Amino acid sequence: MQKRKEEDSELEATKKLKTEHQEHQDIEAEQPEEHEAEQPEGQEAEQQEKDGVMKLKLGGLGRHAYKKDVLKILETHQVKYTKIKIAPKWTYAVISFENNNDYSIAKGKLDGVEFKGKKLFTKENVVQQREAPAPKEFVDDGRSPEERIADQVTPLWKVPYEEQLQMKKEDFKKTLTNYAKSLAKFFPKKNYKAQPPPVDDSISPLERIKSMTTEQRALEQLDWLNGARKEFDGLPCKILDTIASPETEGYRTKCEFTFGRDMDGNKTCGFLLGLYKNGITTVLNPNSCLNVSKKAKDIANILEKYVQQSEHDVYDRVSKSGVYRLALVRTLASGQCLVMVQLKTNELDSETIAKEKKSIKDTLLKEFSEHSISLDSLLIQEYNDDFNGIKEEAPMEVLHGTKFVTEELLGFKFQISPTSFFQVNPTATELLYDKIRELGLQAAEKAKANSPNAGAVLLDLCCGTGTIGITMAKHFKKVIGVELVAEAIEDAKRNAAANGVTNITYICSKVEDAMHDVFKNHVSRDDVVVAVLDPPRAGVYYSVIKSIRDIPTLKHVVFVACDLKQSTQNLIDLARPTSNKFKGHPFIPVQAIPLDLFPHTNHCEIIVELVRQEPKKAEIKDTEVSQVDEVSNDQPNEPTV
Numbered sequence: 001m002q003k004r005k006e007e008d009s010e011l012e013a014t015k016k017l018k019t020e021h022q023e024h025q026d027i028e029a030e031q032p033e034e035h036e037a038e039q040p041e042g043q044e045a046e047q048q049e050k051d052g053v054m055k056l057k058l059g060g061l062g063r064h065a066y067k068k069d070v071l072k073i074l075e076t077h078q079v080k081y082t083k084i085k086i087a088p089k090w091t092y093a094v095i096s097f098e099n100n101n102d103y104s105i106a107k108g109k110l111d112g113v114e115f116k117g118k119k120l121f122t123k124e125n126v127v128q129q130r131e132a133p134a135p136k137e138f139v140d141d142g143r144s145p146e147e148r149i150a151d152q153v154t155p156l157w158k159v160p161y162e163e164q165l166q167m168k169k170e171d172f173k174k175t176l177t178n179y180a181k182s183l184a185k186f187f188p189k190k191n192y193k194a195q196p197p198p199v200d201d202s203i204s205p206l207e208r209i210k211s212m213t214t215e216q217r218a219l220e221q222l223d224w225l226n227g228a229r230k231e232f233d234g235l236p237c238k239i240l241d242t243i244a245s246p247e248t249e250g251y252r253t254k255c256e257f258t259f260g261r262d263m264d265g266n267k268t269c270g271f272l273l274g275l276y277k278n279g280i281t282t283v284l285n286p287n288s289c290l291n292v293s294k295k296a297k298d299i300a301n302i303l304e305k306y307v308q309q310s311e312h313d314v315y316d317r318v319s320k321s322g323v324y325r326l327a328l329v330r331t332l333a334s335g336q337c338l339v340m341v342q343l344k345t346n347e348l349d350s351e352t353i354a355k356e357k358k359s360i361k362d363t364l365l366k367e368f369s370e371h372s373i374s375l376d377s378l379l380i381q382e383y384n385d386d387f388n389g390i391k392e393e394a395p396m397e398v399l400h401g402t403k404f405v406t407e408e409l410l411g412f413k414f415q416i417s418p419t420s421f422f423q424v425n426p427t428a429t430e431l432l433y434d435k436i437r438e439l440g441l442q443a444a445e446k447a448k449a450n451s452p453n454a455g456a457v458l459l460d461l462c463c464g465t466g467t468i469g470i471t472m473a474k475h476f477k478k479v480i481g482v483e484l485v486a487e488a489i490e491d492a493k494r495n496a497a498a499n500g501v502t503n504i505t506y507i508c509s510k511v512e513d514a515m516h517d518v519f520k521n522h523v524s525r526d527d528v529v530v531a532v533l534d535p536p537r538a539g540v541y542y543s544v545i546k547s548i549r550d551i552p553t554l555k556h557v558v559f560v561a562c563d564l565k566q567s568t569q570n571l572i573d574l575a576r577p578t579s580n581k582f583k584g585h586p587f588i589p590v591q592a593i594p595l596d597l598f599p600h601t602n603h604c605e606i607i608v609e610l611v612r613q614e615p616k617k618a619e620i621k622d623t624e625v626s627q628v629d630e631v632s633n634d635q636p637n638e639p640t641v
Ligand SMILES: C[S@@+](CC[C@H](N)C(=O)[O-])C[C@H]1O[C@@H](n2cnc3c(N)ncnc32)[C@H](O)[C@@H]1O
Pocket: 421, 422, 423, 461, 462, 463, 464, 465, 466, 467, 468, 482, 483, 484, 485, 488, 509, 510, 511, 512, 534, 535, 536, 537, 540, 541, 544
């Protein structure tokens, strides 16, 4: 009964929070992005089938399945397929097949397969023709094209930089205040009378928490919140001034340019003047965008000149015709430069394609040399589907140089592939990593005060290609990097080896699946562990946070958010009172440090430092450590708190 009541009230609180979180996401979705928006969830499934490609929807996966899970199912049932598509929050995957026969066999094999206690089902992937948005007419508001594109890409360009930093801090204050309000919703109603039971030394702190009602737990574990909100004017913790980017102009080392037509109908290469979903297809060159480097502007201009003289047209998103689509340009702090041009080639014969590639290569090599720009990697991606973006899975052909380029950060060298994630503002990223290291070491030193011989271990959760862990490894006894994407882990291993860093262990896994193994097999009992969690823009699944809370010996989390509004739910789940789902003691935010990685735009990075709440009875008993075994199995029927 007690458990049921608790679940109900937790569900209620979660519902309230979800709605708010959703609102944040909706508001965010309406804001203009720096560049074109990412492909929205569900869009892929709605794309027109091309060239008779057969697709099947595999449903019933639940909201927390990964591509890896689907791969495993297909492998187990020996299903022949060509492509799998799954996105965060999809409860289904879209599987493509080479022919009708493979499609029908797969359908027969997959219908009714058991996955996480549920039966999967298949459905024909009915694709709806998405209407092309109505082209938008631009109202003459007195702005020049240069001003328009600057307003779109760098909306704060007219605001003095000091003021931008202040604005960003104020914006974070609002988000953090909402976060504090969301947490406050866990408090019982005002007329709730029963206070938490007194500390009883004869039982462990966790037993004591288990014995409480949901309301008592909230009263005790969120007691800090009222004090913090009073002290910090509604905020859950102190917020420091925004740390400025050392470079405020031309700082971007990666730009995704679009080929298109400007307001006068001329072929150009630059940024879209708004979102395509809003009917905007006009492209303007980036010459007036403060965040784009001189080198990247030169490259956009070279590409513009090239397409203007080319017999082939730029791609038109509405009619889906034309050849020149996108250009990914990396102009790195190391001096190296990569250009990847995306072409639609299915209406060209192979001779014409070969001729066009040669022409691109010859022209760019000549132009780059005249502009004294080194061209270390020139790639072509032939991509004929409708998705308007760089398609990671589509092959890329090296026309000149190497597929990888090298970037430098804090004296370390990183080999990066065209599409791998790498922060785009190197000097500000160095400050960010310095700050993360400082917080990590401070936390470790504090924890070591009680056990001076303990070693400090850094957990680099969601480590990507390993930059955070590699740049910090020399300050820690050991670093453990956990990342889901196998290619990123391969890059991370190569990067660690190339930099002579030997005290890192990489685990290719979901964080939530790896935590138990990490603490059982890679960390000794005396180690002091600090976790850095650098999740994707929208944050991580709740199961990642659950797994972090499940480890009682993990006391410090440094959370790095590139979009705090979107990842607030993670902070809520870290700090909410103990429950059936979130078992360990909560993590309390102690400070928030904004760091401006994106001057002149509305975006800003923020670090939130969190510390595990000390239970009323401070001592940790052995029984608590052994809880790791009990709770880390992701069982559908969770044991009670
Ligand atoms: C913002 S990137 C962080 C990259 C890295 N920290 C860096 O600075 O280069 C987020 C990473 O989280 C990974 N990721 C997302 N969910 C994950 C999960 N549940 N377990 C492990 N990795 C995850 C993504 O694959 C992505 O590489």
